[in-house]
Amino acid sequence: MAKVVFTPNVQRHVGCPTAEADGATVREVLDKVFADNPQARGYVLDDQSALRRHMTIFVDGQMIRDRTRLADAVTEASTIHVFQALSGG
Amino acid sequence: MSDKLLVSTRKGLFTVMCDGGHWDITGVDFLGDNVTLTMTDPRDGRSYAALDHGHFGVKMHRSTGNGWEEIPVPAYPPKPEGYEEKDMWGRELNWSTAKIWALAAGGPDEPGTIWCGTLPGGLFRSTDHGQSWEMIRTLWDHPLRKKWMGGGADLPGIHSICVDPRNSRLVSIGVSTGGVWHTEDGGGSWTLRGEGMRAEYTPPEQAHDPIAQDVHCLAQCRTAPQRMWVQHHNGIFVSSDEGKSFTEIKGVEPSVFGFPVAVHPKEPDTAWFVPEIKDEKRIPREGKLVVTRTRDGGKNFDILSKGLPQSHAYDVVYRHALALDEPGDRLALGSTTGGLWVSEDQGDSWTCVTHTLPPIYAVRFA
Numbered sequence: 001m002a003k004v005v006f007t008p009n010v011q012r013h014v015g016c017p018t019a020e021a022d023g024a025t026v027r028e029v030l031d032k033v034f035a036d037n038p039q040a041r042g043y044v045l046d047d048q049s050a051l052r053r054h055m056t057i058f059v060d061g062q063m064i065r066d067r068t069r070l071a072d073a074v075t076e077a078s079t080i081h082v083f084q085a086l087s088g089g
Numbered sequence: 090m091s092d093k094l095l096v097s098t099r100k101g102l103f104t105v106m107c108d109g110g111h112w113d114i115t116g117v118d119f120l121g122d123n124v125t126l127t128m129t130d131p132r133d134g135r136s137y138a139a140l141d142h143g144h145f146g147v148k149m150h151r152s153t154g155n156g157w158e159e160i161p162v163p164a165y166p167p168k169p170e171g172y173e174e175k176d177m178w179g180r181e182l183n184w185s186t187a188k189i190w191a192l193a194a195g196g197p198d199e200p201g202t203i204w205c206g207t208l209p210g211g212l213f214r215s216t217d218h219g220q221s222w223e224m225i226r227t228l229w230d231h232p233l234r235k236k237w238m239g240g241g242a243d244l245p246g247i248h249s250i251c252v253d254p255r256n257s258r259l260v261s262i263g264v265s266t267g268g269v270w271h272t273e274d275g276g277g278s279w280t281l282r283g284e285g286m287r288a289e290y291t292p293p294e295q296a297h298d299p300i301a302q303d304v305h306c307l308a309q310c311r312t313a314p315q316r317m318w319v320q321h322h323n324g325i326f327v328s329s330d331e332g333k334s335f336t337e338i339k340g341v342e343p344s345v346f347g348f349p350v351a352v353h354p355k356e357p358d359t360a361w362f363v364p365e366i367k368d369e370k371r372i373p374r375e376g377k378l379v380v381t382r383t384r385d386g387g388k389n390f391d392i393l394s395k396g397l398p399q400s401h402a403y404d405v406v407y408r409h410a411l412a413l414d415e416p417g418d419r420l421a422l423g424s425t426t427g428g429l430w431v432s433e434d435q436g437d438s439w440t441c442v443t444h445t446l447p448p449i450y451a452v453r454f455a
Binding site: 014039043047048055085 | 142143144145146148159162164165166167168183184185186
């Protein structure tokens, strides 16, 4: 299962413990994680389920390319980091 | 008379209370976070606070008196596959709540109903104290809605919501920019109103187009709802027919530019404004912060300055940062430079509560 690690800065707003879930893409993994933690979803994704403008996601150290559909591939051994982008200040 | 103010700032929500005639900060919630607006429902005492966490988006919290709890935030419906909509800059318009710009309680006959106006232009209604929200699709899908444009912000937004005290199904909203809109059936259908307003920032042939009007704030008199006041981007306008038509009030000193307007609940001819020099110079004239007040429907204005800084004051008072209490005697105003003042005498004199708050976005009696 892929591991999902959230930025510590979000934790004071909503608890986002490190989670594990199956999936072939970032979308599939995050959908499963947010199904168990629905309040966290809106902190990472916007109303259209795209990545929020000043958030960023890395899969195994590589920043994802598809911020809208989150179609970047993941493997069972992947680690997904959900971070704030520095661009947001 | 309310002894409690909720002051929304860039760095937290401050509670300010009056005790024995003295106003003091008595508490702060969300310290360090950007609180953009609050509304306390006069029907049940619940308070609602809108926050903008930047990276993490816009959030809503509710208080019933014992702390705050996060509640769902109005969310835009899924954009249909293949549907394209550009904003005024040619960028794809994101159907997502970018800001909560208006919160209003529904009528006394509809407990739990809350209206919420947002950027980029969605109007929402909750019938369960904010636990869930429904987008008013009749307005969002109205073909003229796509002619709304950004004003002070890049995106258009709904900043004023007036629920008619005679009939809760009559609701008027103010849009920047997009004029004044009205529903007579609780949001089932909408009409663009606001004939008579005039825009200086458009080509001349569009100057009187109601949809081109940059309404900064719309206020409705509680006991004489046919009377509405508008603080507009380039003027002050008054209506005596529920916003169908407006008359421009000219020659107001020191300026007709500003953001907020408040109207007395029982005296429709009495209204307050906070003037800045002009759109391209948004500071008080000569560094003197003043409030203007008319008591005769706009024929004459008092310039009220007693207790307000009259030297090197560069305070800007945003549209939600001038508050009038329920009887219409107490006023409070907060500024972008962190000043907070209260008047007990309809603006004749002001007392500074503090001038060291973070930038103030909204001041509301609770």
